[in-house]
Amino acid sequence: MHIVIIGNGVAGIEAALAVRAKEPDWRITLISEESDHFFSRTALMWVVTGQLSHQCIEPHERDLYERLNLQRVRARAVGLDLEKQQVRLGSGEPVSYDRLLIACGSRPRPAPWKGSELDGIGSFVTLQDCEWLEREIHGGSSHPGGPPRADEHLAGSDASSPYWRRPSVRDARGGAPTCAAVIGGGLIGIEAVEVLAHAKVPVRFFIREDWFWPMALDERESRWIADRMSSHGVEMRLGEEVASFAGKDRVEKLVTGGGEEEDTDLVVVAIGVVPNTEWLAESGLELQERGGGIVVDEHLRTSDPNVFAAGDCAAVTWFDGSRRPEQLWYTARDQGRVAGRGLLGDSVAEYNRGHWYNSAKLMDIEYTTAGLVNMNVEGEKNFFHEERGKVRSTTRIVLSGDRVVGFNMLGRRWDHSVLIRFIEEQRSLDHVLTHLNEAAFDTEFVPPLVLPSRAGELAGPAFSLNAEPVRPPAA
Amino acid sequence: MDQQGQNGLLSTFREGWRARRLSAWLIAIVLTGFYLWLYFEDREWFPVALKQMDPFAASLGLENRWYLYGLLYCVAMTGGAVYYLRRHGNSRYNRIRIGVNLFVQIVLAFTLPFVMFIFANKDFYLSYLWPLKIDYLYPDTLAKFPVYVAIYSILASLVAMPILALRVGKRWYCSWVCGCGGLANTFGDPWRHLTSTSTRSWKLEKGTVHTVMVVAVVLTVLVAVDLFAGDSMPRYHSVVGELRSLYGLIVGSILAGVIGVGLYPLLGPRVWCRNFCPMAAMLGLIQKAGRFRIKVKPDMCISCGNCTTYCEMGIDVRSYAQTNQSFTRAACVGCGACAHVCPRGVLKLENHSETRKDKKRTALPILDA
Structure with a gap:
């Protein structure tokens, strides 16, 4: 049995480990264009600052592949022949498989603006993007150097690949950037802003919406984060769009939606990611018409019974019945494990997303969310509490009828699994307020959050039970 | 502050x-x-x-x-x-x-x-x-x-x-x-x-x-x-x-x-x-038998490696965090660096008494009045 896995990311490696755990003798081949070693994509920002080295962000010791006898091919996959059960590589060479897992991830959504092809404009998604930013900001990797065999994949690839080496314009610019711009307010945008602010590069943060994360945060939460970013020296440009870029050989100007021309010598575009599936267009594998995600069933099996898909490239069914990719680290890991079971021939293992949760660190504000916190849902109420003592935090609990359906927590650490248990057990607000500290995950000696024990006792400006979430004033 | x-x-x-x-x-x-x-x-x-x-x-x-x-x-x-x-x-x-x-x-x-x-x-x-x-x-x-x-x-x-x-x-x-x-x-x-x-x-x-x-x-x-x-x-x-x-x-x-x-x-x-x-x-040997542990919040680790890198005792904290295992290692001196540098708040040092808490939790009715 020969298992071929395209992608050496978290979904791919988890599937490989799951197969190897059960089948010590099967042949397993991992094809990756991006890197020799599995690394944590979510940790790239710390590599740019120098907080971590390239080796630090590799979750396994480097002998993993030899130890578990996982073969690696460092190449770009350019085509798939379902009849012959073959993957075609950039070099033209075919690789035959018995069962295939496609876990090739996402690529940055291309920038739609005029001038986006200029040098000095890039994204912050791939290992090569990370190396590019390291060169632009610092002139190169921190000790102890960059990833091994960094250019090994370039021979069978070209500039259309998200893993292509992007030229640095540091020399033409004469050093580190002095007027950078980050476009797009998602997590990757925030990371890019943090990295630039840390390197003391003046940075403008263009966010199309009038306030930060309007889908998830209400105006009070959003303003706190925006204020914190401003206090770290970031120029917040909320509600502003970009129209085009201009420059001779590299980006020199950015034109805003309002027609203003601004000096700009580095741009990070972070307007989302799309499934990296263009190479499958001719294969006959069923892809989503919009977006291009690979359509999979609950076993993560594609339209071909010998082919599975997992991670960012797979369009899975969500709890609300919709079908789209989930571009998250944890879900990619879970999907990899389920796909591994599928590769083993197990037709029982199913992927169930369960309740939504996520966490992040927005500059230095901790963020945990669980359940449904979408704004503007009819009939939902929000309990909101702002703490401004030794700890600054906000607690927002979303109610549908009498039942708690979601949590949005800033400034403190919470165990999302306990929050989700409250939701699953369909608890009332009174119950949740009384038991909320069971979910507390603050470090020792942090004074606990004190909440009114019953919602009926809410009083004063610190507490509010709003029929509608607070919206910002019209711009 | x-x-x-x-x-x-x-x-x-x-x-x-x-x-x-x-x-x-x-x-x-x-x-x-x-x-x-x-x-x-x-x-x-x-x-x-x-x-x-x-x-x-x-x-x-x-x-x-x-x-x-x-x-x-x-x-x-x-x-x-x-x-x-x-x-x-x-x-x-x-x-x-x-x-x-x-x-x-x-x-x-x-x-x-x-x-x-x-x-x-x-x-x-x-x-x-x-x-x-x-x-x-x-x-x-x-x-x-x-x-x-x-x-x-x-x-x-x-x-x-x-x-x-x-x-x-x-x-x-x-x-x-x-x-x-x-x-x-x-x-x-x-x-x-x-x-x-x-x-x-x-x-x-x-x-x-x-x-x-x-x-x-x-x-x-x-x-x-x-x-x-x-x-x-x-x-x-x-x-x-x-x-x-x-x-x-x-x-x-x-x-x-x-x-x-x-x-x-x-x-x-x-x-x-x-x-x-x-x-x-x-x-360390006594610690293994005692209450101290590093609690891992399930399914939240992004494997970034900050905990492992900044562990002064060389413990591969990430290997526990990414597999959802709360753990006690003999070497751990409890400096708290792993919990502090974790960008997702996955780790928590604690002197747990799990059994008592668990009992309390299962005693709760599933739906409260």
Whole structure:
């Protein structure tokens, strides 16, 4: 049995480990264009600052592949022949498989603006993007150097690949950037802003919406984060769009939606990611018409019974019945494990997303969310509490009828699994307020959050039970 | 002030003196040289012209060079504490812990012995316990002190030490009280990311640290036997005497000082604690049976590696976090760095009493009225 896995990311490696755990003798081949070693994509920002080295962000010791006898091919996959059960590589060479897992991830959504092809404009998604930013900001990797065999994949690839080496314009610019711009307010945008602010590069943060994360945060939460970013020296440009870029050989100007021309010598575009599936267009594998995600069933099996898909490239069914990719680290890991079971021939293992949760660190504000916190849902109420003592935090609990359906927590650490248990057990607000500290995950000696024990006792400006979430004033 | 969180981002690997580049090697040479000087100045073979540390201490009004060392130790720890708290002081756990470290060093490990010596012509370090300070359980040492000091030493080493370790983990000593740990967590903090996290280094550590522990215990027994039976066995007496000084030379001077601190900038600040300290080994075994653990929040780890990189004891914390396993490792000194640097708040140090809590939880009705 020969298992071929395209992608050496978290979904791919988890599937490989799951197969190897059960089948010590099967042949397993991992094809990756991006890197020799599995690394944590979510940790790239710390590599740019120098907080971590390239080796630090590799979750396994480097002998993993030899130890578990996982073969690696460092190449770009350019085509798939379902009849012959073959993957075609950039070099033209075919690789035959018995069962295939496609876990090739996402690529940055291309920038739609005029001038986006200029040098000095890039994204912050791939290992090569990370190396590019390291060169632009610092002139190169921190000790102890960059990833091994960094250019090994370039021979069978070209500039259309998200893993292509992007030229640095540091020399033409004469050093580190002095007027950078980050476009797009998602997590990757925030990371890019943090990295630039840390390197003391003046940075403008263009966010199309009038306030930060309007889908998830209400105006009070959003303003706190925006204020914190401003206090770290970031120029917040909320509600502003970009129209085009201009420059001779590299980006020199950015034109805003309002027609203003601004000096700009580095741009990070972070307007989302799309499934990296263009190479499958001719294969006959069923892809989503919009977006291009690979359509999979609950076993993560594609339209071909010998082919599975997992991670960012797979369009899975969500709890609300919709079908789209989930571009998250944890879900990619879970999907990899389920796909591994599928590769083993197990037709029982199913992927169930369960309740939504996520966490992040927005500059230095901790963020945990669980359940449904979408704004503007009819009939939902929000309990909101702002703490401004030794700890600054906000607690927002979303109610549908009498039942708690979601949590949005800033400034403190919470165990999302306990929050989700409250939701699953369909608890009332009174119950949740009384038991909320069971979910507390603050470090020792942090004074606990004190909440009114019953919602009926809410009083004063610190507490509010709003029929509608607070919206910002019209711009 | 924030009670928890990160002080923004760090540039660790871009700072040459912290990243094993030339400046780091120079610092290591200076530190190693200092310790060789300190420990061996009174040896016959030591160049006479360099025997300056004792005279210098005397010129400062200090009894001998060990008080000068104590003074430098306080200065290094204070400077290191400022460095550490500027980076990680936005955690209340860190602030309190480092504050206690400084208090113990300056009051219990410097001022008190200094005053004792003035009045009694001998000194006792309340913060050092057997088997780290192996002679504090040697009968002949105990006999030199007043009875209440001897009782303190015995009770602290054999009763308080294990009880506290069972309740809160070895951290109560290794990263709150101990001078070696205090120096590592302040002056040595800039190099904490250099501790090896490889499986090989873990295997080596288990071998060496438990060997030293066994040797320390056996030697203490031999010395005790010597007190009662040494007179009738002159040959035994002299062998034990030689073993005592050999242990002092190898473990006390070379492993704890010259290598333990001298190589901070190359191997990280816990080389001694991790690989050689008999006290850490003993506390670690007790910790495994006790309540202390690092709790892992399930399915939230992004495998970034901050915890593993900044673990000064070389524990691959990430390997537990990414597999949802709460854990207790014998080596863990409970400094709290992993929890502090985690960008997703996945880790939490705690002295758990899981069983009671679980009972309470299952007793709740599923739907409340």
